[in-house]
Amino acid sequence: MKMGGEGKVYTLAEFSQHNNAKDCWLLIGGKVYNVTKFLEDHPGGDEVLLSASGKDATDDFEDVGHSSSARAMLDELYVGDIDASTIPTKTKYTPPNQPHYEQDKTSEFVVKLLQFLVPLLILGLAFGIRFYTKSPA
Numbered sequence: 235m236k237m238g239g240e241g242k243v244y245t246l247a248e249f250s251q252h253n254n255a256k257d258c259w260l261l262i263g264g265k266v267y268n269v270t271k272f273l274e275d276h277p278g279g280d281e282v283l284l285s286a287s288g289k290d291a292t293d294d295f296e297d298v299g300h301s302s303s304a305r306a307m308l309d310e311l312y313v314g315d316i317d318a319s320t321i322p323t324k325t326k327y328t329p330p331n332q333p334h335y336e337q338d339k340t341s342e343f344v345v346k347l348l349q350f351l352v353p354l355l356i357l358g359l360a361f362g363i364r365f366y367t368k369s370p371a
């Protein structure tokens with residue numbers, strides 16, 4: 235294995251370009267593995283490795299229940315880590331939602347204000363009518 239890239243930190247975009255039979259990387263447990271030369275040796279076949287490339291393959295790898303010797307092979311294929319901040323996670327999904335809420339807040343506030351004021355207005359009107367219809371009598 236080439237060791238030139240070992241320990242490098244890749245962005246998800248950089249990593250996901252290595253997604254073909256001539257250049258195939260896997261992302262397992264936040265670590266990047268170059269499986270290009272391993273494709274034809276993989277007991278589970280090259281197809282599954284290719285379809286697991288370009289995305290987080292942790293679940294795919296774990297679901298098979300790979301043996302400890304399979305796990306030991308990972309060390310030889312390791313080329314680097316993934317920049318965690320480039321991986322969309324649950325916490326990364328929250329910020330894009332926040333501006334939405336803030337944008338909606340003004341109209342939400344107006345609606346809430348109206349929901350509060352309109353019944354009050356009707357109540358006031360009812361009392362007003364009652365007062366004015368009662369007083370002449």
Ligand code: HEM
Pocket residue numbers: 260267269276277278279282283286291294295298299300301302303304305307308311
């Ligand atoms: C660098 C990552 C991987 C390595 C080093 C690896 C290695 C191995 C090894 C050594 C086996 C033989 C059984 C064992 O020892 O557990 C195996 C089997 C298998 N692997 Fe992987 N594997 C990798 C990734 C994957 C991924 C991502 C998938 C699924 C998408 C996968 C699917 C399978 C399947 C289905 C078998 C069972 C084959 C059979 O029993 O006929 N492997 N793998």
